[in-house]
Amino acid sequence: MIRDAAENFLADVSDSAAVRKAMASERGYDESVWQRIASELGWCGIAVPEEHGGLGLGAVEIALVQEQIGRRLLCAPFFSTVCLAANILKEVGSNAAQKQYLSSLAEGGLRATLPLPSDVAGWSAAAANVVATRESGHWRIQGVVDRVPDAANAELLLIFANTSEGLGLFAVPADSNGMQILTAEPWDTTRRFSRVIMDLMLPADARVDEPIRSAGFARSLALARLYVAAEQLGAAQQCLDLTVAYTATRKQFGRVVGSFQAVKHRCAEMMVKIEALRSAVYGAAAQAAGDASIDVLATECMMARALAGDALFYCAGEAIQLHGGVGFTWEYDPQLYFKRAQASSHWLGDSDALREQIAETLFSSAVHA
Amino acid sequence: MNLQSTAADETFRKEVATWMQKHLVGKYTSLKYRGGPGDEEADPAMRKEWERELAAGQWTCVGWPADAGGRGLSIEQQVIFHEEYARAGGPGRMGHIGEGLLGPALIKFGSEAQKKEFLPGIVAGTTFWAQGYSEPGAGSDLANVQTKCWQEADGSWRVSGQKIWTSLAHESEWIFVLARCEPGSKGNKGLAFLLMPLNQPGIEIRGIRQLGGGCEFNEVFFDSATAQANHIVGAPGDGWKVAMGLLEAERGVSTLGQQMHFTHELDLVIAAARATGKDKNPQVRQRIANAWCGLRVMRYNALRMLSGDSTTLQREAIIGKYYWSNWHRDLGKLAVDVLGPLADVPSDDPAIRPLQQLFFFSRADTIYAGTNEIQLNLIAERGLGMPREPRPAA
Numbered sequence: 001m002i003r004d005a006a007e008n009f010l011a012d013v014s015d016s017a018a019v020r021k022a023m024a025s026e027r028g029y030d031e032s033v034w035q036r037i038a039s040e041l042g043w044c045g046i047a048v049p050e051e052h053g054g055l056g057l058g059a060v061e062i063a064l065v066q067e068q069i070g071r072r073l074l075c076a077p078f079f080s081t082v083c084l085a086a087n088i089l090k091e092v093g094s095n096a097a098q099k100q101y102l103s104s105l106a107e108g109g110l111r112a113t114l115p116l117p118s119d120v121a122g123w124s125a126a127a128a129n130v131v132a133t134r135e136s137g138h139w140r141i142q143g144v145v146d147r148v149p150d151a152a153n154a155e156l157l158l159i160f161a162n163t164s165e166g167l168g169l170f171a172v173p174a175d176s177n178g179m180q181i182l183t184a185e186p187w188d189t190t191r192r193f194s195r196v197i198m199d200l201m202l203p204a205d206a207r208v209d210e211p212i213r214s215a216g217f218a219r220s221l222a223l224a225r226l227y228v229a230a231e232q233l234g235a236a237q238q239c240l241d242l243t244v245a246y247t248a249t250r251k252q253f254g255r256v257v258g259s260f261q262a263v264k265h266r267c268a269e270m271m272v273k274i275e276a277l278r279s280a281v282y283g284a285a286a287q288a289a290g291d292a293s294i295d296v297l298a299t300e301c302m303m304a305r306a307l308a309g310d311a312l313f314y315c316a317g318e319a320i321q322l323h324g325g326v327g328f329t330w331e332y333d334p335q336l337y338f339k340r341a342q343a344s345s346h347w348l349g350d351s352d353a354l355r356e357q358i359a360e361t362l363f364s365s366a367v368h369a
Numbered sequence: 370m371n372l373q374s375t376a377a378d379e380t381f382r383k384e385v386a387t388w389m390q391k392h393l394v395g396k397y398t399s400l401k402y403r404g405g406p407g408d409e410e411a412d413p414a415m416r417k418e419w420e421r422e423l424a425a426g427q428w429t430c431v432g433w434p435a436d437a438g439g440r441g442l443s444i445e446q447q448v449i450f451h452e453e454y455a456r457a458g459g460p461g462r463m464g465h466i467g468e469g470l471l472g473p474a475l476i477k478f479g480s481e482a483q484k485k486e487f488l489p490g491i492v493a494g495t496t497f498w499a500q501g502y503s504e505p506g507a508g509s510d511l512a513n514v515q516t517k518c519w520q521e522a523d524g525s526w527r528v529s530g531q532k533i534w535t536s537l538a539h540e541s542e543w544i545f546v547l548a549r550c551e552p553g554s555k556g557n558k559g560l561a562f563l564l565m566p567l568n569q570p571g572i573e574i575r576g577i578r579q580l581g582g583g584c585e586f587n588e589v590f591f592d593s594a595t596a597q598a599n600h601i602v603g604a605p606g607d608g609w610k611v612a613m614g615l616l617e618a619e620r621g622v623s624t625l626g627q628q629m630h631f632t633h634e635l636d637l638v639i640a641a642a643r644a645t646g647k648d649k650n651p652q653v654r655q656r657i658a659n660a661w662c663g664l665r666v667m668r669y670n671a672l673r674m675l676s677g678d679s680t681t682l683q684r685e686a687i688i689g690k691y692y693w694s695n696w697h698r699d700l701g702k703l704a705v706d707v708l709g710p711l712a713d714v715p716s717d718d719p720a721i722r723p724l725q726q727l728f729f730f731s732r733a734d735t736i737y738a739g740t741n742e743i744q745l746n747l748i749a750e751r752g753l754g755m756p757r758e759p760r761p762a763a
Contacts, residue, residue, distance in 0.1 A: 244753050259756035264749035265742070271752050275688045276666045283669030286370045303662045352655065355662075359654035362639060362661055 002046075002061050006068035009041065014072035016333050022075035023189040027153060029075040037076060038108020044082050045106030047090065052102035059223055059288035063230040063281060070234030073190045073336055077111045080150040083227035085112035085158055089208065091216030091223075092169060097208035101156070101171070114158040114169075115148045116193070120349030120357060122221040123160050124167055130198070132161035132168055132207070139202040141170060144195065151194035152183045158208070159198070167217065169209040176200050188343035190336065218294050221348065222301040226284050228347050229301070229308035233274070233281050236308070239315035239337050240270045243322045250324070263322060270318055273311040280304045299361050306354040309345045316341040370672050374445075382449045388426055389457035397422065397460075402723065404461030405630060407730025409585040413540045416463045420494030428454075430468050430492050432622060437476050437484065438492040444622060444675060451626025458633070463540065467491040467498035469623075471545055474562075478603045478611045487543075487564070499567065501532040501546035501589060502612065509743050512557040512609065516591060518548035520605075524598030526563055528571075528591040534737070538574050538587040541567055546591075547612050550605045560608030564600040571595060581729030582715075624671040624689070628664065631693075634700060634727055635660055641720060642707045656703050663696040687752045691744040694734035701731035 013033045022029050038044050046061050048054025055061075062083065069078060086105045089098060104110035119125035130143030141161055151157060157172045157179075172179065178200030183192055209217075244267055247258030257263050284300040292300070319334040320327035327334045345351070374382075393401060397419055403411040423429050432447045433439020442450065462468070472491050475484055490496030507513040516530025528548050538544065544567050551559030567574065571594030576584035603611045639657060642648040670692070673685045704724035705712035716722050735741045749755040 240753075244755065248755070256756065261746070261758065264753075264755050265745040267753055267755060268745040268748035271684070271748055272688045272691055275684050276663075276670065276692055279670040279673050279685055280662070280666050282370050282673060283372075283665065286372050286669075290372050300665065303665055306658075307662055307666070355655050355658035356651070358658040358661060362657060363643070363648050363654075 002057075003064040003068065005041070006043075006065045007071075009036075010068050010072040010074055014074045016336075019073050019075060019190065019336065028150075028189065028192050029077065029153070033074075034076045034078075034108070037078060043078065044086070044108040046082070048086055048102050048106040049090070052098060052106060054102070054106040059226060060282075060285045062223075062227060063285040066227045066230035067234035067237075067281070070231030071238045073235065073238075073340060075190050077113070077150045077153055079191070079227070079231070080113035080154065081105060081108070081111050084114045084116065084149070084224060085156070087223050087227075088114060088158060088169065088216070088220040091220040092209040092213045094208060094210040094213075096205065097171065097210075101208075110156055111150070111154045112156040112158060113148055113150045113154040115145045115160065115196075116224075116347050117147055118346040118349070120353035122348055123217055127160035127162050127167055130159060130161040132163045132170060135201070137204055139170060139204065139206050140200070141172065141202060142199045144197050146193075146195050148181075148194045148196050149191055151181050151196060152192065157196065159196070163207075165211070167209075167214070168207050170202060170206050171208045172198070172200070172202065172206070176202070186343065188336075188339040190340060191343070215294060218298055222294070222298045223288060225301040225305040225348050226281065226288060228344060229277075229284070229304040230281050232308035232312040232341075232344055233277050235337050235340055236270075236274050236277065236312040236315040239312075239319040239334065240267065240274060242333055243267060243270070243319045246323050246326075257322075257324075266318055266322060270315050273314060277304070277307050277311045280307050295361075299358060302349070302354045302357055305348065306351040306358070309341075309351045312337070313341040313345060370669065370676055372672070374449075378445055378449060381446050382453055385428075385450050385453035386457065388428065389453060389459060392422055392426065393457055393459060400460040401458035402460070402630075402633060404463070406461070407581065407583065407585075407726045407733070408723075409461060409537060410583050411460070413463060413537075416460055417494070417497070417540075419460060420462070420464045424492060424494040429464060429494055430472060433468075433472060433476065433488075433492075437472070438488050447622040448625050448675065451623045452629050455626040455629035455633075463497055463537070464491065464494055466500050466536070466541075467496065470500060471498050474545075474602065474611055474614060477614055478562075478607075480599070482599060483564070483602065496543060497537070497541040499535050499538040499541040499544040499587075499589070501535060501544045501565075503534045504531060505533055509740055514547050514549055514560060516546065516548040517552070518546075518550050518561055518563060518596075520550075520598075526561070526596040526598070526601065527593045528563065528565065528596060529593055530591050532589040532591070533577070533586075535574075535587045535589045536585055538567060538589050539576065543567060544589065545602075546596075547608050550608070557609035559606055560612075561605045562602040562608040562611040563596040564602065565594060565596045569594055579729075580732065581726065583730075622675075624674070624693075625668065627693070628667050628671065631664060631667070631697065631700070634704075634723065635664060637720065637724055638700065638704045638707055641704065641724065644720070645707060645709060645711070647707045647709075653703075653707060656699075656706075660696070660700055660703060663692075663699075667693055667696065684752055687748055690739060691741060691748065694731075695741070697727075697734050698731040701728040704728055 043065055045054030046057050050056040089101055115126035117125040126145055130145055133140050155174050159170045159172050161168050161170055180197040181194045183194040247263055248256055250257050281304050284304040287297055287300050316338040323334055326332045404416050427440055430439040431442045431450050435441040468491055506515055518526050518528045520526055544565050546563045546565055547560055549559055550561040571592045573590040575588045577586045578584050647653045670685045674683055677683050705728045750757050
């Protein structure tokens with residue numbers, strides 16, 4: 001149901017023309033669409049508990065929405081606000097921090113983000129160059145963090161920092177004194193990243209993670225990988241759909257090129273990879289919704305993310321090839337997916353690094369499920 | 370996708386596991402993990418005894434309805450049975466052609482007399498069947514059957530022609546045959562589905578030696594061989610309908626059991642990598658991780674298939690054969706790469722022999738039951754709605 005609603009809504013508001021318009025805009029997305037997502041559709045609160053004004057659903061439903069978002073390359077702060085910020089606050093946030101932020105995140109009134117490192121280590125890599133120290137009842141945050149998505153539009157940044165007791169998560173208002181947000185325009189302008197340079201003071205309650213919930217860091221990382229994978233799944237599906245539609249109309253040698261076995265088999269290979277990936281993503285989402293241990297969930301989500309990165313790049317490349325000359329143009333859409341494929345290939349670890357982690361798990365355990 | 374199982378299912382799972390633990394012992398111990406594809410020649414006599422052991426515990430034909438002599442298990446419980454059977458190392462089933470293919474066809478299309486005559490022997494593990502479909506000129510183009518049959522004055526049928534790739538014909542008592550009963554007919558029209566004893570003067574069986582050295586397939590030659598008048602299933606001309614109904618019978622319930630065996634094979638590869646030191650090789654680690662990912666994909670794909678709505682096209686079902694067969698073939702190459710020179714000499718070592726068999730036999734996986742190329746046609750045409758291959762009018 002939520003899947004069909006997302007499919008219909010996004011086909012309407014995030015078609016190729018809308019995406020290109022958003023890409024060319026200064027902000028990078030259409031505020032009126034974002035407002036509808038937040039207020040009409042309630043997607044921002046999908047996985048937020050009901051006590052904080054959300055729908056109380058979970059990973060399965062977010063993954064379904066993300067799949068459709070990826071299919072349409074929706075330009076909006078949904079990924080950063082919901083898949084990253086609300087996700088981590090729910091998993092590691094103190095009661096006070098959840099109370100303070102989750103309801104405004106759920107209603108879409110607060111746009112938030114956190115770093116999306118390319119290092120397979122995940123959140124700890126995002127804290128590598130950030131230090132938090134206590135100074136006279138305040139927190140002083142110093143350092144640099146790269147690759148913060150949608151930072152230029154966010155009101156709240158969640159920053160990982162090394163404290164004397166280990167990893168900590170800090171809520172930093174975007175308008176804090178002592179913070180610089182530098183945004184470079186990437187090839188994939190559907191999602192923009194910033195470098196954040198900080199030397200600033202925060203009140204004592206700015207640390208939002210609850211130390212006894214620190215296992216939630218690993219769980220939120222696994223879920224973030226799942227949500228990236230779901231988005232990549234949708235994007236891969238669109239590459240196939242565009243290709244099947246185009247090859248059904250393009251004629252050469254007196255017949256549509258989609259009737260040639262050389263073309264059909266390549267489309268079929270795309271479908272095999274996509275359906276395999278869909279099974280992996282839905283399976284990992286079902287594990288997240290069930291009672292899987294964090295170790296199992298972490299490995300399942302690495303699996304989904306590794307497969308998704310490879311499948312999307314494969315399908316985007318095939319889409320260009322099978323569109324022939326027009327596939328190489330700015331005008332046709334395969335280029336958008338090709339750029340997203342490469343950009344997203346290393347979010348939270350590239351496929352090689354993720355597979356190495358999986359291999360380590362396999363070789364270090366006597367048995368595997 | 371539902372990953373939780375009911376308490377009743379868990380009780381059933383325990384019942385199967387306990388039974389296997391109690392019975393796959395003693396003289397049957399040597400059969401553990403044996404007799405799968407590529408290993409079907411492993412101790413057929415003992416495996417036939419094992420079939421009767423299973424029958425005594427009512428573990429044959431578990432998916433058949435009770436009035437046909439089966440156990441009438443639900444889809445969920447059939448899946449559990451196959452999973453636990455494979456987990457325990459249950460040997461490849463000598464009776465699978467009768468149980469999985471002929472039985473369901475007889476239940477659906479057979480006369481009462483045929484059911485009464487043939488089903489009990491399948492359930493009891495005493496009658497073994499071979500499948501006579503493929504011919505030298507009817508491989509991917511299965512409907513191009515040339516073997517002909519005709520009816521004598523006494524109503525009995527005579528069959529002449531040649532079948533090929535007939536698994537375990539030399540260990541079977543009966544064969545079901547697709548033959549052309551209307552001279553001049555083409556394609557899937559004009560075929561008959563006949564049941565024939567293999568031990569008769571008009572039938573000759575010759576083994577086909579495979580690239581791995583084994584001989585589990587055969588050629589079967591028919592020279593005016595006889596089928597009784599009452600041993601035609603369906604009407605003359607309905608043969609294709611009967612044969613296709615039977616290919617649909619399987620429904621993927623044994624898929625998770627097959628994957629349990631794949632898991633066992635990957636475990637052997639991981640153990641071999643540890644033993645040869647290849648577990649330190651980054652490329653080997655990538656390939657092993659990839660193989661593990663493929664196993665998870667197959668499991669979730671099967672769960673999607675089983676929980677799906679069977680009235681609509683199931684995209685996960687249509688990719689199934691292509692996915693597992695290519696995964697398995699890649700695992701075979703990975704296995705021998707991990708073994709290195711140890712793979713080069715035929716071995717009886719239980720850590721090596723199965724991997725050698727895997728390497729050689731998995732080359733057949735992407736050919737039988739629809740080649741890769743046929744699978745890709747099906748996926749493109751049925752899965753993606755792309756234009757059909759031109760086919761000559763029948």
